[in-house]
Amino acid sequence: MWRYFELLSFRSMEEINGLRADCEAGANPRDIKIKLAEELVARFHGEEAAATAHRSAGNRMKEGELPDDLPEISVAAIEDMPISAVLNKAGLVKNAAVARDLLASGGVRIDGEVVDRSFIVKLGATHVCQAGKKAFGRITLVSDESSK
Structure with a gap:
C-alpha cells in the first residue's frame, strides 16, 4: 500500500x-x-x-444497498432450476462448486433474503440475486423454446 x-x-x-x-x-x-x-x-x-x-x-x-448499475441477465431454461445452476449460468459465480460453497455459507441472497441450496427459481420469475459481496444481477429465468 x-x-x-x-x-x-x-x-x-x-x-x-x-x-x-x-x-x-x-x-x-x-x-x-x-x-x-x-x-x-x-x-x-x-x-x-x-x-x-x-x-x-x-x-x-x-x-446492503444495491448497485446503481444492476445488470439485467436472462437465463434460458426449459424448466425450473436450482439456484446454484442459475447463478452459474448467469455468470455471477465461476462454477457450480463456488455457487454451492456460497449457498452453504449463507453468501447468496435472493431479493434480499439469504437462501440455501434448496431454493428453486421458477421459469418466468425475476429475482435480484447477490452471490458473495460483489456479484449482483437481476436475473430472469426465460423459456428456451429451442431446447424442447
Missing part, C-alpha cells in the same frame, strides 16, 4: 510516513487506503465524484 502512496499520491513523504506511523500504531489500514482512493478519484473525476463514490461503496458494503 505504501508503494502506491509513494507512486500515485501528491502527498509529501513526511505525510505518507505519518500515515504509516498511524497504521503501525493501530489505525485501520482500510481507512488509510480510503484516503488514497479518494485522492485518486478526486484527481481524475473531481471532488464530488470522490465523495459520491465513497458514499455509494460504503452504503453497498455496510447497508
Whole structure:
C-alpha cells in the first residue's frame, strides 16, 4: 500500500510516513487506503465524484444497498432450476462448486433474503440475486423454446 502512496499520491513523504506511523500504531489500514482512493478519484473525476463514490461503496458494503448499475441477465431454461445452476449460468459465480460453497455459507441472497441450496427459481420469475459481496444481477429465468 505504501508503494502506491509513494507512486500515485501528491502527498509529501513526511505525510505518507505519518500515515504509516498511524497504521503501525493501530489505525485501520482500510481507512488509510480510503484516503488514497479518494485522492485518486478526486484527481481524475473531481471532488464530488470522490465523495459520491465513497458514499455509494460504503452504503453497498455496510447497508446492503444495491448497485446503481444492476445488470439485467436472462437465463434460458426449459424448466425450473436450482439456484446454484442459475447463478452459474448467469455468470455471477465461476462454477457450480463456488455457487454451492456460497449457498452453504449463507453468501447468496435472493431479493434480499439469504437462501440455501434448496431454493428453486421458477421459469418466468425475476429475482435480484447477490452471490458473495460483489456479484449482483437481476436475473430472469426465460423459456428456451429451442431446447424442447
